[in-house]
Amino acid sequence: MGNGILGQKENCALDRTFAQAQGPSTCVPSTKQESYFLYDVKTENAFFPCEPSLRSGLLKLSVAKHRSTEHRAASPPSLALVAPCSSGAGPQPLQKHLSRRKAGLVAELPPAPMPVMEKTSTDASPLTMHSSEKQETVCIFGTGDFGRSLGLKMLQCGYSIVFGSRTPGMSSLLPSDAEVMSYSDAAQKSDIIIITIHREHYDFLTELTEVLKGKILVDVSNNLKINQYPESNAEYLAQLVPGTHVVKAFNTISAWALQSGALDASRQVFICGNDSKAKQRVMDVVRSLGLTPLDKGSLMAANEIENYPLQLFPMWRFPFYLSAVLCVFFFFYCVIREVIYPYVYEKRDRTFRLPISIPNRVFPIAALTLLALVYLPGVVAAILQLYRGTKYRRFPDWLDHWMLCRKQLGLIALGFAFLHVLYTLVIPIRYYVRWTSNNRTITQVITKKENPFSTTNSWLSDSYIALGMLGFFLFVLLGITSLPSVSNMVNWREFRFVQSKLGYLTLILCTAHTLVYGGKRFLNPSNLVWYLPSAYVIALIIPCTVLVIKFILILPCIDKTLMRIRQGWERNPKYSESSLNGKTDI
Ligand SMILES: NC(=O)C1=CN([C@@H]2O[C@H](COP(=O)(O)OP(=O)(O)OC[C@H]3O[C@@H](n4cnc5c(N)ncnc54)[C@H](OP(=O)(O)O)[C@@H]3O)[C@@H](O)[C@H]2O)C=CC1
Ligand SMILES: [Cu+2]
Numbered sequence: 001m002g003n004g005i006l007g008q009k010e011n012c013a014l015d016r017t018f019a020q021a022q023g024p025s026t027c028v029p030s031t032k033q034e035s036y037f038l039y040d041v042k043t044e045n046a047f048f049p050c051e052p053s054l055r056s057g058l059l060k061l062s063v064a065k066h067r068s069t070e071h072r073a074a075s076p077p078s079l080a081l082v083a084p085c086s087s088g089a090g091p092q093p094l095q096k097h098l099s100r101r102k103a104g105l106v107a108e109l110p111p112a113p114m115p116v117m118e119k120t121s122t123d124a125s126p127l128t129m130h131s132s133e134k135q136e137t138v139c140i141f142g143t144g145d146f147g148r149s150l151g152l153k154m155l156q157c158g159y160s161i162v163f164g165s166r167t168p169g170m171s172s173l174l175p176s177d178a179e180v181m182s183y184s185d186a187a188q189k190s191d192i193i194i195i196t197i198h199r200e201h202y203d204f205l206t207e208l209t210e211v212l213k214g215k216i217l218v219d220v221s222n223n224l225k226i227n228q229y230p231e232s233n234a235e236y237l238a239q240l241v242p243g244t245h246v247v248k249a250f251n252t253i254s255a256w257a258l259q260s261g262a263l264d265a266s267r268q269v270f271i272c273g274n275d276s277k278a279k280q281r282v283m284d285v286v287r288s289l290g291l292t293p294l295d296k297g298s299l300m301a302a303n304e305i306e307n308y309p310l311q312l313f314p315m316w317r318f319p320f321y322l323s324a325v326l327c328v329f330f331f332f333y334c335v336i337r338e339v340i341y342p343y344v345y346e347k348r349d350r351t352f353r354l355p356i357s358i359p360n361r362v363f364p365i366a367a368l369t370l371l372a373l374v375y376l377p378g379v380v381a382a383i384l385q386l387y388r389g390t391k392y393r394r395f396p397d398w399l400d401h402w403m404l405c406r407k408q409l410g411l412i413a414l415g416f417a418f419l420h421v422l423y424t425l426v427i428p429i430r431y432y433v434r435w436t437s438n439n440r441t442i443t444q445v446i447t448k449k450e451n452p453f454s455t456t457n458s459w460l461s462d463s464y465i466a467l468g469m470l471g472f473f474l475f476v477l478l479g480i481t482s483l484p485s486v487s488n489m490v491n492w493r494e495f496r497f498v499q500s501k502l503g504y505l506t507l508i509l510c511t512a513h514t515l516v517y518g519g520k521r522f523l524n525p526s527n528l529v530w531y532l533p534s535a536y537v538i539a540l541i542i543p544c545t546v547l548v549i550k551f552i553l554i555l556p557c558i559d560k561t562l563m564r565i566r567q568g569w570e571r572n573p574k575y576s577e578s579s580l581n582g583k584t585d586i
Contacts, residue, residue, distance in 0.1 A: 148232025
């Protein structure tokens with residue numbers, strides 16, 4: 001048996017675990033909550049704890065081990081996986097596990113069926129290996145960049161690879177362990193054929209229809225443009241070679257990533273296909289390459305999967321353009337007020353304000369406006385639901401899209417808030433600030449004028465800073481909780497609490513920070529420059545509007561109606577019925 005079916009370099013982790021398994025026949029207690037115990041139900045021979053992700057691999061190993069021993073002719077082994085110590089109280093002896101299992105406290109997987117010996121088995125149980133001692137053969141059509149990289153990776157993972165090529169004799173750079181033959185010869189070697197050929201060259205596959213009948217064709221192709229063809233490449237392939245089971249997979253993994261092993265960012269492989277058995281087998285292959293298959297359904301999903309690698313930050317586009325427009329608008333607004341106006345009326349050169357003073361006005365304004373825009377669609381949706389008296393009608397597309405990119409809006413807002421903090425920290429070391437402060441003191445000395453301490457001013461200044469710091473702290477907390485690694489750890493209610501309650505508190509603090517900054521000057525007519533109010537006054541419009549509407553919405557009478565609507569109550573059910581029947585438009 002040697003080092004087993006998975007005895008390749010890539011699976012050294014498994015190999016090591018397997019080596020441990022050969023040793024103790026008693027249970028090695030799990031110290032990890034997520035570990036499973038593998039043991040033979042009949043002999044009560046326990047192997048070792050294993051990660052859930054390794055379950056299928058371990059079962060394969062154990063089945064192979066079993067077959068290679070004197071039990072070969074005996075009945076199938078009843079291998080089972082026992083779930084972890086649910087208490088998380090640390091190691092527990094196997095007996096305890098067994099009694100817990102018998103008491104139904106722990107899960108038990110059904111005994112693994114005996115593996116099927118034929119290389120080309122179509123049995124699709126995820127816990128079985130299609131060949132135990134012999135390596136499964138997979139055929140790859142095309143010896144280009146992707147075909148070669150995938151072939152090499154699969155060889156490393158224990159598959160035997162047959163390449164199909166137009167010019168089998170001339171193919172260079174191929175892994176030495178792989179066979180290369182003509183397309184039709186190669187097709188006969190395996191029932192899984194990965195087509196690593198560009199769609200434009202699929203035509204020749206029609207000639208192979210007979211050979212390919214009943215086989216699984218894996219379409220990996222991508223296009224150059226979104227929706228380049230009327231039908232997806234996978235659907236086109238299925239039409240071209242009828243009688244085959246086409247499965248879309250691997251198109252989001254690059255040849256480079258396969259070669260370099262830098263797969264962390266793109267471990268997910270989207271999979272779709274009409275034949276569930278075929279899909280399951282491809283998913284097994286994907287798993288054995290150390291990748292994560294993600295079932296996207298039938299072949300109709302292929303179009304979406306093919307468009308996926310061509311998208312450029314789709315959810316970031318609207319927030320990005322919006323923040324760019326906001327920044328440009330407020331930048332020029334401030335330039336007019338603070339640079340052009342003093343130059344026109346006082347002939348004073350204030351251009352030095354361009355690098356720090358003006359950006360430090362623009363960044364907080366952008367941050368506050370974007371944060372308010374995160375919460376605006378929520379209140380707009382609530383108003384719409386109240387107005388319509390039902391939740392069973394779709395929101396307009398723009399609102400849907402806006403809702404979907406709230407996280408991105410919030411993260412950009414956080415970025416601006418961060419810049420505002422940095423720009424504020426450098427204020428004391430700026431020449432202009434030091435000069436103004438020194439000059440004021442000297443003037444006071446010369447004119448022998450005192451500047452009495454103002455409690456009001458110190459209150460305003462301290463509250464302004466305190467509100468800013470608290471607002472920023474909560475803002476950062478919001479950003480952290482939106483990270484997938486954190487949001488996956490909290491339940492739906494906790495996430496909503498943080499993002500909604502804490503979010504509104506952040507908005508209140510940041511709005512208050514801006515209001516206090518304005519202090520007594522707020523709405524003072526003397527602050528108008530060419531009839532233009534200060535930029536921060538404009539910046540307060542959206543946040544204040546959102547907060548006022550939100551305040552009205554949480555008034556008990558309105559909140560109660562809204563809650564009822566959200567629980568399915570309709571003010572006018574008839575209206576909703578007719579809209580369901582398509583009699584009214586949305
Ligand atoms: N490169 C990548 O990172 C990724 C590629 N893909 C997809 O994989 C497929 C292959 O890509 P890639 O390997 O980069 O492309 P290449 O151009 O490097 O290879 C394509 C292969 O197709 C075969 N082929 C068959 N018929 C023809 C024909 N008439 N003209 C030219 N070649 C033909 C050739 O193999 P032979 O000479 O042996 O017949 C050729 O090597 C594409 O559909 C691509 O969208 C998907 C994800 C990532
Ligand atoms: Cu500020």
